[in-house]
Amino acid sequence: MHDLGVGFRYLLKGQRWMARHRKSYGFGLVPGLITFLLYAAALVALALWGDDLVAWATPFADDWSSPWLGLFRGFLTVLLFALSLLLTTVTFTAVTLLIGQPFYESLSEQVDRDVSPDGTAPESGLPLWRELWISGRDSLRIVVRAAVWGVLLFALGFVPVVGQTVVPVLGFMVTGYFLTEELTAVALQRREIELRDRLRLLRARRTLVWGFGTPLGVAFVVPFVAVFLMPGAVAGATLMARDLLGEEIAEDDDEDAEEELSPQSAGSPAPGR
Template structure:
């Protein structure tokens, strides 16, 4: 159970890291804002069409008397929207990371650099990194869809569907959300999806301690956009823990600014870690 607190602490440390490095926070916001606009439109459309979808899915109840017809279709409508929201929480991160691959990879490298030691680099061209990210995200999405359908079906079970199933849903969401975020750092280390999942399952409570609170926070409108840069930073710190890498003490922002003035650290625009960022 201690790992639950450790996972949450990495999430908090990531937010603190971007708070001390405001320029990285600003760049990290851009992909999230673009993705947010797309997802808000999709969820609004789902909200308007959920009633029609529920009626289409339950033609057998057309002749049912009141209040059973309304009760059934209201339940199905709620489940449809909940399922859409469930997928949105998971896929939002994947799509945002794909859109912001150059930004988040550079941010992750800078977090590694702040911890001291070597900074792993994939050495792959950008198009190759994007392809790998998209491929792995699709594989994760298929897993999420499987669990989503299973939980959706279990939602019809009295009592359990309204208590246990939502909790399991948040755990599943949190686990795969953590996988998507740690993939930024682990992919640079040459860790394939199968091995990443094994690492996360081996520290399941750590993963849930990081992913579940973030999933709950992402349910609040617009919060996901502002938490994404820090989530990537925190996931990088957690990835180092999963790999057993020695972490140095991250210096505070004033210390790093002084180092930059003395030339010990490269400036933001000229840092090798930001070679993908537009000038």
């Protein structure tokens, strides 16, 4: 359970790092804003013409009597919009990272240099087109896995009691896991760590991943919130990637000051007394 709190602290540390580097924060907002506008346009179009799409896809029901026709197509329209929202939540990070590959690579490198004791950051040495190809390929694999889980959890949602209590919690945990994989991939790909090895690292410390990703998944239900949290999430995931690989993280001055002012420190006797 200790790792659960550690993961959440990495999420907070990432947001705090961005608060101290405001120029980088504005830089990191651009990909999220672009993705948000694209998704918002798609969801608005679906809300306006979703019923027409369902009617076009179910011509066999044209001759059904009332109220069955309306109930059937209404249910399918709601189901289509619900699945689209789920897909939006699952894919928002992947699409944003793909669009913002150069932005987030630069941001992650800044974090690595800032917390590295020797002030250096790993570099992949690959051309941009190659990095985009690897990122897109791996993101697609993760999205497919997440979609399979999403369909399974959606089906379990119809089970009485369990579907309204356990399944939503599992849904956020699964979403948080895949979000964390996508976000740590920015730092781990620069270290030339393949997808299979990245997943192995995450499985080895699942509670750390859930502590970081689950609260983030809850926040990412609203894509507009995700836009503002994304830069800090990338920063926090970079810090967590260093932890997963056993790399040293230099403590910043603010954390040192907090340690000095902690209740334990305040209550301990001063030297010489």
